[in-house]
Amino acid sequence: MEFELTAKESVQNLAGPEYPDTRLWLYNDRLGGPFIKARQGDLLQVRFRNQLPVPSTIHWHGIRNVNAMDGVAGLTQDPVPPGGEFTYTVPLEDAGTYWYHAHTMAWEQVARGLYGPLIVQGSDDIEVDQELVLILDDWRLDEKAQIDEASFRNMHDWSHNGRLGSWFTVNGRLQPQFPVSGGSRLRLRLINAANARVLRLKLEGAQGTVIALDGYPCEPFPLEEHGLELATAQRMDVLVDAGPDTFKLQEVSTNQTLTAAFFVPDATTRFSFPRPALRLPKVSLPSLDLQ
Incomplete structure (x- = not known):
């Protein structure tokens, strides 16, 4: 599964029509971030373009991930410079509700709007309407x-x-x-x-x-x-x-x-049918490395 995220400056109406537009930093000009939806077992490939005036990276929050793809600047990768690109390859082994966000000076970049949801759906998710x-x-x-x-x-x-x-x-x-x-x-x-x-x-x-x-x-x-x-x-x-x-x-x-x-x-x-009792989906655990 391939996706593209471009971080750049954006102007959006955030506070309501009675207020002027707000200068933000967003992915793909989307307030709340582009919605990435995938299936458990997919391999997510995200081409990240940095059009900000500062370096940036993307962290995949909560995902069981490959260390080199974790997106923590200065720890798992060098920050992507202004005008630069980086491709993240993230194995989606677990279903669930996750999110992605900037992880270079995160206290500022996330607060400016650099985040979005990542939803991984499983084969045995609870059925909903x-x-x-x-x-x-x-x-x-x-x-x-x-x-x-x-x-x-x-x-x-x-x-x-x-x-x-x-x-x-x-x-x-x-x-x-x-x-x-x-x-x-x-x-x-x-x-x-x-x-x-x-x-x-x-x-x-x-x-x-x-x-x-x-x-x-x-x-x-x-x-x-x-x-x-x-x-x-x-x-x-x-x-x-x-x-x-x-x-x-x-x-x-x-x-x-x-x-x-x-x-x-x-x-x-809808006609309200009797609902079945809730059941827990199966969750796999990482294999033990005893070496």
Whole structure:
């Protein structure tokens, strides 16, 4: 499977129509990143072009990978210079929810928008009617809706291992609405791309069941009323049986509840058949090297 990613400067409307466009760094001019979807067992080849004014690399977060393809500048490869190219070859041995992001001065490059989702589907995934990939981020913007560049070199933020943002988006949009069918079973693939914010997520108006954490299946458990923490770079897969009414994804880590996204039933309503009990997919483990 071949893919091309070009990192470059881009101007997008991030903060809403009442604000000016924001200068960002993006892959392929896509807010929230191009969606890479593959099958377990595929060999992913990504031709990376760096059109930024600074060096960059790409890290494949959570994937069981070849060391030389891990994308950590100065450790597993030299950074790709401005105008340069590098081809990543990544074996996709495990199904799950992953993501890719810049890994050269990552505290700045990721915060400027250099990331995207990587979804690897398996042959025995839980059957659902609809999948939604939600990549969550907070951005620190100034009063003109521009990236607060001074904060990248702020020692106070560095001492806290990151900087909290002031605008919250899902797939690069403020409080997006996702159409769903009433009575359908959804799989929400949630990715925390925030620079430092630990999210606490809950559903309002629907019940969710967590079926995977950081890409790997877990014993299913309910997404509780008080929510579940999702730290920076973590992923969580949630199963939801949609009812006839709109429900919300909310961020509740502070005393001010933030609605991140709405899920709005359309005119199509499915007959609600009895659902089979959830089962865990098989997960292979790396072979032991005892030499």
